[in-house]
Amino acid sequence: MNFCSECGSKVVEKIPAGDNRRRFVCDACDFIHYQNPRTVVGCLPVSGDKVLLCRRAIEPRLGYWTVPAGFMENGETMLEGALRETQEEAAATVKDETLYRLFDIPHINQVYVFFRGELDGDYGVGPESLESRLFSEDEIPWSELAFPIVTDILLEYFEDRKTGEFPIRVTKPGPQWAKDVGYFRKEEN
């Protein structure tokens, strides 16, 4: 951030009076430009013993498989956003939606909120996807998943299915994705 979005003056970075964090502040109009984490909302569509994944048509991680998700928009609820993304990315509707998984990704200032729901009818391919497909547990392309959160939510979902209990977890993403996709090995080459 370089300029004040209110008055167009140059902003400076400093700790405002009564605060304890550095903010972008406009000395011309006194506006404090707070920056806060963004929320990504998504939904895991389930059909029988399978889950619906989409292969990404956009960067980052173009060509890799993911769960429908995207940035929450102003004016919508978390569930509305999750259902919108499911429609946009997988041309799919779900029913019996329920909250399932929250992730913290503090190093990129993001929060993820995932629901799960029963796939209701057909599915297709949205403009941000190359293809969509239902996968049973032994068909999941673990080394071709887009992000750590995708690995985590799928591992947990198939474990939870076995117990029939679906606790709502809140953690940072785990390390399994990096192992499965060979992320660290690739960085070292």
Place this chain on the structure above:
Amino acid sequence: MNFCSECGSKVVEKIPAGDNRRRFVCDACDFIHYQNPRTVVGCLPVSGDKVLLCRRAIEPRLGYWTVPAGFMENGETMLEGALRETQEEAAATVKDETLYRLFDIPHINQVYVFFRGELDGDYGVGPESLESRLFSEDEIPWSELAFPIVTDILLEYFEDRKTGEFPIRVTKPGPQWAKDVGYFRKEEN
């Protein structure tokens, strides 16, 4: 938003190519200024059959009682933010924290994420509070609560205590607060 925070040019409001929503766009540097909901994180501190509330020293709703909560900061997890706010507003530490309640407030572009936890030791009064106090169910000042979410989380908490089950709910705020504080009546006068 009037000016581009990147280059200082005037922004225009339009639907970018490939999008379906109006955004603030800078035609000079092509930056799209997305605006997204902000997340408020908080914690309900519990001690025996009582909960810890704070009386607000700041607007809005100065003088009314609330649960410790505030905007999540970049670089922190939801729980870290909730514990930070509990410390800042009630000078309190909690233990055995667990996710408890999510709210959608789409008309003001906010999401709330509340934990609950056992009050651990003393509590006090932070700079944004006039006082802090433990309340049992029959002591809650229902007509002096600051926001609809405070009424909802307290009503639910004391009901949940009776069953021993604490389901994690996600809804918009309910209508009870407005009745309790006489919000609509006041507007009509």
